[in-house]
Amino acid sequence: MLRNARDLKSYRGTFGAEALISNFESVKDNWVATAIYTGTNEAGAWESRLDGLEELCRTFGCRQIVDRSPFDGMGPSSFTPRAFTD
Numbered sequence: 271m272l273r274n275a276r277d278l279k280s281y282r283g284t285f286g287a288e289a290l291i292s293n294f295e296s297v298k299d300n301w302v303a304t305a306i307y308t309g310t311n312e313a314g315a316w317e318s319r320l321d322g323l324e325e326l327c328r329t330f331g332c333r334q335i336v337d338r339s340p341f342d343g344m345g346p347s348s349f350t351p352r353a354f355t356d
């Protein structure tokens with residue numbers, strides 16, 4: 271969670287996000303981030319989010335991302351890049 275994180279920085283346009291708050295540059299093994307994605311409507315923002323998560327996975331070589339605090343409050347959710355679902 272961000273409240274316990276150290277060395278947070280603000281980024282614009284990183285991983286396709288309008289705004290990103292993270293410590294990914296300084297904490298290589300267990301970093302955190304909050305990203306804000308936008309679009310002309312909810313579907314467009316969601317597509318921007320998926321594109322950004324895929325870019326993040328390409329950059330760091332990950333096969334899955336686990337969101338421990340999703341916006342819907344329904345508990346952890348995970349994202350698998352489309353490249354690994356085909």
